[in-house]
Amino acid sequence: MEASPFQPGYPRPETRDGVFSREEVALANRNSGILLETLSLDVTPVGLHYLLNHFDVPLIDENDHRLLLDGAFDAPLTLSMQDIRALPQVTERVTLECAGNGREGVSPRSHLMPWMYEAVGTSEWMGTPLAPLLERARPREHVQDFVFTGADFGFDKGHAHSFARSLTPDQIADLEVMLVWGMNGQPLLPQHGAPLRIIVPGWYGMASVKWLTSITALTERFDGYQQKHGYHYRQRSDEAGTPITRILVKSLIKPPGVPDWVTRKRWLVAGPVTLEGRAWSGGGVPIESVEVFLDGVWQEADLTRPKSRYAWTHWQVEWAATPGVHHLICRATDAEGNTQPMQSRFDAAGFGNNSVHRVEVHVSDIPA
Ligand SMILES: Nc1nc2c(c(=O)[nH]1)N[C@H]1C(S)=C(S)[C@@H](COP(=O)(O)O)O[C@H]1N2
């Protein structure tokens, strides 16, 4: 019998390094990345933030939308969007990154969304703190997990499920999780989870469930597909692995000069140029330093402290560009002493690749 994607045990297609399959291109057409030229901005404009949607985007009429707090709560709640908007309002600038960002650089590459560098963005997320709302619903003493379920439903490796993720009571106490309805002063767009999502600052994006329909308190551990199977660091795809949580330290260069349309190689006139980019780490840990490899030397960049500990840091460095081909590299270190590796580490699903960003630049004496 032919294998069916709707039956457990369905394998992912084999992937060859360097060659993108039709399925990877189709995923890439749906899940856009940030444009690296917008790295000069503190906040990514709406519509230019990266997207990662596993299934189809649910199109929800916010007037009909309800959020249920159900399961092991003594005071379960059903809230309309009007109820939710009446809660205390906060806005927090948070950098979000997909755990699969950098997958294309991991060898052998796993057959999933083929991100290169661009699955990252920063928004002013508008909403309300989640913890007080959970308290209001009075979780029972033996609650072990809060499950956040989205309205999107589909299959992965033959497993039918709604996209759902969980956080433990300790994680809720540690993390400043927000219930979010706005982005950069506007209502959430459908593709970013309208009308309601959560944002888990400092963690990779998979925890920030979109199109949120329910928060269920469980007195056992949650074993949903995206929690137990998806989003683990693994050396072999059949091992239990380690759950993915915090964002790892990383930095990007805003590519200088102008591109060739098709190859995206960069062209620059010789002379002084200000290089800039962004650096960030997870868990609210600040960036300690960014070094840029220029003409054979690591140069220390100047940093501008971000407004929020969950937002990325701007860096810049002056460079006297001389004619020739240059390979720029940037490398960040965070306040806990974590530094980006020079080479990609292997992960079976290509998660957590925080190796350095490299940009090739062609410098000439004369303007084109
Ligand atoms: N319901 C639901 N929530 C989801 C996802 C999803 O597919 N469905 N994708 C997750 C992943 S893997 C990431 S990286 C972020 C991306 O958020 P964005 O598309 O708003 O940038 O949403 C997360 N929340």
Ligand SMILES: [Mo]
């Ligand atoms: Mo992601």
